[in-house]
Amino acid sequence: xxxxxxxxxxxxxxxxxxxxxxxxxxxxxxxxxxxxxxxxxxxxxxxxxxxxxxxxxxxxxxxxxxxxxxxxxxxxxxxxxxxxxxxxxxxxxxxxxxxxxxxxxxxxxxxxxxxxxxxxxxxxxxxxxxxxxxxxxxxxxxxxxxxxxxxxxxxxxxxxxxxxxxxxxxxxxxxxxxxxxxxxxxxxxxxxxxxx
Amino acid sequence: xxxxxxxxxxxxxxxxxxxxxxxxxxxxxxxxxxxxxxxxxxxxxxxxxxxxxxxxxxxxxxxxxxxxxxxxxxxxxxxxxxxxxxxxxxxxxxxxxxxxxxxxxxxxxxxxxxxxxxxxxxxxxxxxxxxxxxxxxxxxxxxxxxxxxxxxxxxxxxxxxxxxxxxxxxxxxxxxxxxxxxxxxxxxxxxxxxxxxxxxxxxxxxxxxxxxxxxxxxxxxxxxxxxxxxx
Numbered sequence: 001x002x003x004x005x006x007x008x009x010x011x012x013x014x015x016x017x018x019x020x021x022x023x024x025x026x027x028x029x030x031x032x033x034x035x036x037x038x039x040x041x042x043x044x045x046x047x048x049x050x051x052x053x054x055x056x057x058x059x060x061x062x063x064x065x066x067x068x069x070x071x072x073x074x075x076x077x078x079x080x081x082x083x084x085x086x087x088x089x090x091x092x093x094x095x096x097x098x099x100x101x102x103x104x105x106x107x108x109x110x111x112x113x114x115x116x117x118x119x120x121x122x123x124x125x126x127x128x129x130x131x132x133x134x135x136x137x138x139x140x141x142x143x144x145x146x147x148x149x150x151x152x153x154x155x156x157x158x159x160x161x162x163x164x165x166x167x168x169x170x171x172x173x174x175x176x177x178x179x180x181x182x183x184x185x186x187x188x189x190x191x192x193x194x195x196x
Numbered sequence: 197x198x199x200x201x202x203x204x205x206x207x208x209x210x211x212x213x214x215x216x217x218x219x220x221x222x223x224x225x226x227x228x229x230x231x232x233x234x235x236x237x238x239x240x241x242x243x244x245x246x247x248x249x250x251x252x253x254x255x256x257x258x259x260x261x262x263x264x265x266x267x268x269x270x271x272x273x274x275x276x277x278x279x280x281x282x283x284x285x286x287x288x289x290x291x292x293x294x295x296x297x298x299x300x301x302x303x304x305x306x307x308x309x310x311x312x313x314x315x316x317x318x319x320x321x322x323x324x325x326x327x328x329x330x331x332x333x334x335x336x337x338x339x340x341x342x343x344x345x346x347x348x349x350x351x352x353x354x355x356x357x358x359x360x361x362x363x364x365x366x367x368x369x370x371x372x373x374x375x376x377x378x379x380x381x382x383x384x385x386x387x388x389x390x391x392x393x394x395x396x397x398x399x400x401x402x403x404x405x406x407x408x409x410x411x412x413x414x415x416x417x418x419x420x421x422x423x424x425x426x427x
Contacts, residue, residue, distance in 0.1 A: 077350070077351070096301075098301070099300075099301020099302060099303060099304070100301060100302045100303060101301075101302060101303035101306075105249070105250050107249065120349065120350075123249065123274075125248075125249060125250065125276045126276070126302055126303065127276070127302055127303050127306045127332045128248075128275075128276040128277035128306060128332040128333075128344045128345050128346060129275075129276040129302040129305070129306055129344075129345075129346040129347070129348055130248070130249045130274060130275060130276040130346070130347050130348070131302050131348040131349075132348065132349045132350065134350065192296075192299050193299060
């Protein structure tokens with residue numbers, strides 16, 4: 001019952017149509033709902049999964065919804081790719097930004113450079129940690145998100161939309177096939193979080 | 197069933213900053229291909245100022261040439277965080293571990309590093325706390341006793357934490373430490389009334405706190421001389 005109430009309030013908060021289904025794994029307990037991102041009502045339907053985040057060092061937990069979007073492909077290093085025509089947009093996932101904390105600095109490559117599948121193309125800094133970001137595919141960089149220089153927090157508030165990092169012309173489109181789909185990635189995240 | 201996890205700890209004594217950096221890079225790439233297990237370097241540095249990836253050198257308050265006169269070096273690094281000072285009687289831990297193997301993200305990892313220093317402080321009756329208003333580090337009241345600056349590459353960590361046992365705090369006057377202008381730096385010596393044992397003892401305790409917080413079952417201690425492992 002609590003999960004159904006949560007699900008409908010999530011749908012409202014994310015401004016999704018009532019026809020859109022939210023997928024989530026069953027949980028034995030619910031506490032308060034946590035952070036929810038806003039997505040435009042015409043966005044592709046989304047999966048999401050629930051996880052607990054411990055607040056500070058106290059034993060209070062917030063229920064946090066982690067969004068996984070349909071229509072994107074995912075790498076096991078928690079980057080996403082959106083392939084539209086001849087260009088692929090790349091960023092880091094909601095799961096990744098949640099694990100990073102508040103992003104305060106983003107290092108991006110130059111336009112015209114190249115990226116190689118599974119190799120680093122830039123970095124983000126949060127909580128005094130710089131974390132490399134890897135490209136899920138190979139190709140030529142045709143655009144970078146210069147907004148991230150002034151507003152690195154876009155990666156936290158809008159990881160799949162305004163927080164995109166680079167756009168690439170894929171050199172080997174078959175690499176996209178090897179990436180995970182949304183359901184597979186959701187399961188991957190749940191297993192990674194649940195195993196520890 | 198949880199597989200038992202071992203931590204290999206290298207006690208290195210005092211090591212030049214660049215030598216330690218080169219060693220970390222080698223170990224991180226070995227760790228990435230699973231050639232080695234999780235490894236922790238426990239050491240101290242000669243007087244050294246370091247900057248992070250953001251290259252915030254406006255927080256260095258004296259010209260670089262003057263640092264040389266003081267007997268200190270300056271290095272630019274790829275770690276997160278702002279400018280800081282490392283020197284004798286400051287305990288340094290550089291964990292080279294796989295965060296993916298233990299399902300930790302950057303935020304949780306750094307919290308655990310803070311907890312390591314908080315726990316060590318409590319052994320000496322010092323009440324420290326972390327994450328003041330999202331400012332990473334370990335504080336006693338308004339005074340900073342421990343600093344963190346980390347690099348995570350393909351889920352493998354390098355750099356780490358620095359805990360002030362009893363360093364010469366005047367070195368901190370030449371920088372805006374961690375970019376925070378109006379707060380003091382402190383040390384375990386200043387904050388506790390207890391007589392401190394040798395640095396080696398405190399460093400071992402710090403390592404034990406780390407191992408316990410990160411859930412390692414066993415610590416394998418190794419005493420290493422950096423010159424010997426320079427291959």
